[in-house]
Amino acid sequence: MSEHESHGDGHHAHHPHQAHHWDSMRQQFEAGKLGMWLFLATEVLLFGGLFCAYFIYRANYPELYEYGHHALDKVWGAINTVVLLVSSLTMALAVRASQVGNRKQLQAMLAITFLCGCGFMGIKAVEYKAKIDHGYLPGKLFNYAKTIEHEHEGHAHDGDHHDDHHGDGVAHAEGVFGAPAVSVVAPLEQTAQAQPAAPPSGLSASASRVAGDHAEHGHEDGDHGGHDGYLPVDGRPPNIHIFFSIYFMMTGLHGIHVLIGMAVIAWLLVVCRDGRFGPSYFTPVEIGGLYWHLVDLIWIFLFPLLYLI
Amino acid sequence: MAGSSITTALGDLGGLGSAGLAWLETRMVGLLAEGSIWTTGMPAAKSNHAGPIDSDYAFITIICTIFFVPITIALVYFAFRYKKAPGEKAESDVSHNTPLEVTWTVIPMLIVVVMFYIGFRHANMMYAAPADAYTVHVTASQWSWSFLHPSGAQMGGDIGKLSPDRKARETTDPDLGLHLPPGVPIRLVMNSTDVLHSFYIPEFRVKQDVVPGKTSSLWFTPDLPEGDEPDMYWLLCTEYCGKDHSNMLSAVYVHPTMESFLQWQTRATALDPDNPVESGAKLYVRKGCATCHSVAPDGSGPNTGPTWSGLWGLSADEHQVHEGSPTGPKRGVAMTGEAGEEYLRESIRNPTALWREGYIQPMAAVKVDDTELFFLIEYIKSLGKQ
Amino acid sequence: MNPPETAAATSTQVAEAPAVPNHYLNHSKGFLSWALTLDHKRIGLMYLVGVLGCFALGGIFALLVRTELWAPGDTIAGMFASPGSSPQEVYNMWFTVHGAVMVFLVIIPGVPAALGNFVLPIMLGAKDVAFPRLNLGSFYLWVIGALFFVYTLFNGGVDGGWTFYTPYSASQATNVIPALLGVFILGFSSIFTGMNFVVTIHKLRPPGMTWFRMPLFLWGSYATALIQVLATPVLGITLLLLIMEKTLHVGIFSPEYGGDPVLYQHFFWFYSHPAVYIMILPAMGIVSELISVHSHKRPFGYQFIAYSSIAIAVFGFLVWGHHMFTSTQSPAMNAIFSAITFSVSIPSAIKVFNWLATMWGGSIRLTVPMLYGLAFIFLFSIGGLTGLYLGTLSTDIHFHDTYFVVAHFHYVMMGSALIGMFGGVHHWWPKMVGRHYNGTLARISWALIFVGFNVTFFTQFLLGSQGMPRRYYDYLPRYEIYHKISTVGSYMMAAGFLIMAFYLLQSIFGGRKSPANPWGANTLEWHCTSPPPHDNFATAPAIEDCYDYSGIDYDAKIGGYTSRANP
CATH class of the missing domain: 1.10.760.10 (Cytochrome c-like domain)
Structure with missing residues (x-):
């Protein structure tokens, strides 16, 4: 930019990355960091709206959460938590490496962080695919027919695998690393009659027509619906699609943030090759690290709220 | 001992405070009787809630006048009194005056405390309906009102129509609309079948949103009509609800006698199977x-x-x-x-x-x-x- | 400090040709030098052009609305209705577009982004804002957001009111999603501007510019920027949730799918009430400057004014529930929100008293900016005092969603925020373009706007207390006379704004050249040339007491003021 050229020359020799309107690199670094903290505050508030919605609906419809969280795979969730924690450690080491000007270590740590990001998104994709296959989708995409069909499949699998491998009722599905993947629906004896699930209930009479005239089942208390990893459709609370709406919106928005963080790390990997980062200039690594830690932190809240309770 | 005396003192203070407020209220009711200059702008007061709300309105109007008139006079007076030629220096170089500033912080603070209190008290009177209230179920849909009475009489709203000379809105059928018996508290239990609506009768000073998926209610006792004919008011929808929001009106009638109301009820329920x-x-x-x-x-x-x-x-x-x-x-x-x-x-x-x-x-x-x-x-x- | 002219010359490359002083407008030429500029002054000017253009657009819709309300029944909307639509649908789109454009495209970015960008860094003594590239990015986000609105206009309009209350907004078929996306993008523009200003004020204050030496406009802008950063993200997520509800029926705001429509109102007003202070606080900052500069007297109670800005920003976050007194909110919540709402009135009252005390004993010049300052105090007093009727629980039941509310927020949003902004435009115009506008025309225009405004909107208080609900295409004939008066007032305002457009444009080409300090101010932007040099300050400016007018003398030869300390 011509703006840069026209003033830089009049002054004493600047660091090449110091913009014209700053007096010192230190001032510039501190401003960048303050700016990033403010941005992180806005991110927290952005997610805050979703957390708020989570808690309000949890207060209004606790049965949705008690019921719905069994559809999520705690094992994959826990693995993903570890993956992100490790990436946070390597990101912190990367910042340290950039501060001391250790380019090799910086590259290695950024690369590991990036790979952890890939791993996280890969596991997320496996989890999403299972949800999509079984019809556990947000809002109007929630597929009542598929979830019922899936329950029957679970019933068929029950004889084969249930007792052999997973006494806790988690059936087998294939995951990338051969680990137990998706905890699928296993039925209870009572569901042999296979009553249809309760569709969205509300004002619209048309909605209840979608699945026939069985909307009243929402009133039955799902006393057997909330334990042991079972997701029987019998006794399923009405409006169960809201749980999956919140699950997909929270993890989806978080996933987008992971992708943005990975793009930042990839960019850092590209530009750090010229050795530009050192004790006098490491702002991009530092604020990229701050962003990554925030993404990590949000997951630390998402995991227990969605998967465990 | 010390603790209890403090509580007593606080209680005394509280007593003094409420005595003061009670005194203020009696003065206000005298000063702010219906039709006084301080309630200018409000529509006719026709329900039990209108009195308290209008007296609050008058109280706020008096306070606003006390602040606004001197502010405006000072604004205009200073602008001309201290108008000077370019380059002339200011007469004063005062930068602040803490006691003065604290004063004009604290006085408005005390005033708004009183204002909050009277508004809070009068609003609280509007929440819970008396147990003996006559209950009408109101259903709001885009863009009509419907009223279901305990007798089973159901009536749609009367949106009326603009007279040909555009000078008045005329009702279409005197049996349509919300008909109310005289002299009893009325409780409305309201539901919406689609989007947000809001029930508003300006003369009664009542307003309540009608929210789909929830039941809301309000109550009032309409004033008795003075003549032999029912009093007619317009009920308006005040929450934007789409295309015909502005046509979501209904006529509301307060009958002068129970007899007149029961006659309407008979007409409203009568159907002729032979025709x-x-x-x-x-x-x-x-x-x-x-x-x-x-x-x-x-x-x-x-x-x-x-x-x-x-x-x-x-x-x-x-x-x-x-x-x-x-x-x-x-x-x-x-x-x-x-x-x-x-x-x-x-x-x-x-x-x-x-x-x-x-x-x-x-x-x-x-x-x-x-x-x-x-x-x-x-x-x-x-x-x-x- | 050097004389400003010399300072400008030494910092430029055309110092050898002093006949054409180098300034930010002629520093570089060509479309790209503007489109890709990182100079906060050029970005501010581009914002100003965009904001004023959108103001004209929103104003046209306001006039359409007012004309339709001339008489009950169909007046003009029928002429605009296409075969498939009805006049009331046309009218509903008019007021929706008017509200959304004025709030999101004009008032929110008006003072902070347009005037703030131009003035804030110079006033502070900085060369630029902290993140110039982010600043340009904010501007382009604003442009993209505006394009989304333009798209909805050419694609059949948008319905629902600027508040987009659910479930109506979630169920109807107009262009709600493009409009929401536009607002979402504008939100990020606003967030980035706010971040930039907070960091600029924290980190780019030159040595000597302590917090309590900052001009009051900077305090107002700082409080505004904090709200922009802390409230706007919540609007962002709310709009995303509404878009999800519309497209996927996720069951969050629509009772039909298990959601709660009142939750949307809570989310929406958690942003939009603080947003009211995004609009008014910087205008209050401008007025604090205008009253002090044109009275040539230091602001009375500087610290009270500064703290009251911060107090308003903080309290502003706690009062959103007062928009929901009749929306089935519990009585206890109503009481709490009402009580906190009254606490916001105190800092506002303090400011009014302090402005009056600033005028007392001053040396007042009734310049055009000062006239706008006086109009602001008058209109803001009415707007603020009528807020008391709406904060009081009992009276709000009667006034909620009537024209009383419409009149109240027009007094605050237009009568205060926009009049403050136009005061700022008239105050800094000679600095921005280096030329004076025609004072006589400006006074005529001011009078038309001031009188027309009161005719339009004071009438609406009467309409509202009589019970006229807002957003009505048709109305009971008993309201007709008030609507007629109000419409006449709006035409007076329109005439005033047309005159303003004329003399401002005319001044660019034929206006009298402005000296560096035409008003006798002492804040830093008046120490550099008009228009300012590209880099604001070649050498770090000496920071003095910016409200000490004792050393500022009038020089009739140049038609402006000179500083004795820095001749």
Whole structure:
């Protein structure tokens, strides 16, 4: 930019990355960091709206959460938590490496962080695919027919695998690393009659027509619906699609943030090759690290709220 | 000991405070009697809530005047008193005066505490209805009101129409609308079938949003009419609800005597089984059908829903009906068959099952018993003969 | 400090040609030098052009609305209705577009982004904002957001009111999603501007510019920027949730799918009430400058004014529930929100008293900016005092969603925020373009706007207390006379704004050249040339007491003021 050229020359020799309107690199670094903290505050508030919605609906419809969280795979969730924690450690080491000007270590740590990001998104994709296959989708995409069909499949699998491998009722599905993947629906004896699930209930009479005239089942208390990893459709609370709406919106928005963080790390990997980062200039690594830690932190809240309770 | 004496002192202070407020209130009621200069701008006061709200209004108006007039005088006076030629120095170089600033911080603070308190007290009187209140169930839909009385009498709203000279809005039928017995507290229990609406009668100073999925309520005791005729007011919708928001009105009548109210009730419930078409025509307005469906042969009038004129016996090609609702998940298959008995029955009792091409506004289910349904269908049939 | 002219010359490359002083407008040429500029002054000017253009657009819709309301029944909307639509649908789109454009495209970015960008860094003594590239990015986000609105206009309009209350907004078929996306993008523009200003004020204050030496406009802008950063993200997520509800029926705001429509109102007002202070606080900052500069007297109670800005920003976050007194909120919540709402009135009252005390004993020049300052105090007093009726629980039941509310927020949003902004435009115009506008025309225009405004909107208080609900296409004939008066007032305002457009444009080409300090101010932007040099300050400016007018003398020869300390 011509703006840069026209003033830089009049002054004493600047660091090449110091913009014209700053007096010192230190001032510039501190401003960048303050700016990033403010941005992180806005991110927290952005997610805050979703957390708020989570808690309000949890207060209004606790049965949705008690019921719905069994559809999520705690094992994959826990693995993903570890993956992100490790990436946070390597990101912190990367910042340290950039501060001391250790380019090799910086590259290695950024690369590991990036790979952890890939791993996280890969596991997320496996989890999403299972949800999509079984019809556990947000809002109007929630597929009542598929979830019922899936329950029957679970019933068929029950004889084969249930007792052999997973006494806790988690059936087998294939995951990338051969680990137990998706905890699928296993039925209870009572569901042999296979009553249809309760569709969205509300004002619209048309909605209840979608699945026939069985909307009243929402009133039955799902006393057997909330334990042991079972997701029987019998006794399923009405409006169960809201749980999956919140699950997909929270993890989806978080996933987008992971992708943005990975793009930042990839960019850092590209530009750090010229050795530009050192004790006098490491702002991009530092604020990229701050962003990554925030993404990590949000997951630390998402995991227990969605998967465990 | 010390603790208890402090509590006593606080209690005394509280007593003094409430005594002071009570004194203020009596002064206010005297000063702010209806029609005083301080309630200028408010509409006629016609319910038990109007007095307290108008006295609060007057109190705030007095406070505002006390602040606004000196501010404006100072503004204009200073602007001319201290107007000077360019370059002349200011007469004063005072930068601050802490006692003065603290004063004009604390005094408004005390005033707003009083203001909050009176508003809070009077609003609290408006929440819980007396136990003996006469309860009417109000249903709000886009864009009509419907009133269901304990007697089973149901009436649609009367949206009225602009007189030809555009100088008045005239009611269309004195039996339509919200009819209220005299001298008893009225409690309205309200539901919405679609979007947000709000129930507002300016003369009664009552307003309450009607929220779909929730039940809201309000109460008031209307003033007795002075003459022998019922008093008429307009009920207005004050929460934006779409196209005909501004036409979501209804006439409200307060009867002068119980007798007059009971006469209306008899008329409102009467249907003549020997004359099904005429009974159907009555139901057409009482059940609120008239808000959306026209019956005029030239199709003039409301057009939110299909006209009933010539509807009977339309072939499938002519009226293009589909399964599902236009906004619902299933935009469906064209139905075969003509607009006959079965189709009308389904469309009245379960209106979102079928929808007609070109009409996107879904209709709320209408509660009708079998006799009423028969009358309505007979009425539609009679409109079909061209 | 060097004389400003010399300072400008030494910092430029055309010092050898002093006949054409180098300034930010002629520093570089060509479309790209503007489109890709990182100079806060050029970005501010581009914002100003965009904001004023959108103001004209929103104003046209306001006039359409007012004309339609001339008489009950169809007046003009029927002429604009296409075969498939009805006049009331046309009218509903008019007021929706008017509200959304004025709030999101004009008032929110008006003072902070347009005037703030131009003035804030110079006033502070900085060369630029902290993140110039982010600043340009904010501007382009604003442009993209505006394009989304333009798209909805040419694609059949948008319905629902600027508040987009659910479930109506979630169920109707107009262009709600493009409009929401536009607002979402504008939100990020606003967030980035706010971040930039907070960091600029924290980190780019030159040595000597302590917090309590900052001009009051900077305090107002700082408080505004904090709200922009802390409230706007919540609007962002709310709009995303509404878009999800519309497209996927996720069951969050629509009762039809298990959601709660009142939750949307809580989310929406958690942003939009603080947003009211995004609009008014910087205007209050401008007025604090205008009153002090044109009275040539230091602001009375500087610290009270500064703290009251911060107090308003903090309290502003706690009062959103007062928009929901009749929306089935519990009585206890109503009481709490009402009580906190009254606490916001105190800092506002303090400011009014302090402005009056600033005028007392001053040396007042009734310049055009000062006239706008006086108009602001008058209109803001009415707007603020009528807020008391709406904060009081009992009276709000009667006034909620009537024209009383419409009149109240027009007094605050237009009568205060926009009049403050136009005061700022008239105050800094000679600095921005280096030329004076025609004072006589400006006074005529001011009078038309001031009188027309009161005729339009004071009438609406009467309409509202009589019970006229807002957003009505048709109305009971008993309200007709008030609507007629109000419409006449709006035409007076329109005439005033047309005159303003004329003399401002005319001044660019034929206006008298402005000296560096035409008003006798002492804040830093008046120490550099008009228009300012590209880099604001070649050498770090000496920071003095910016409200000490004792050393500022009038020089009739140049038609402006000179500083004795820095001749």
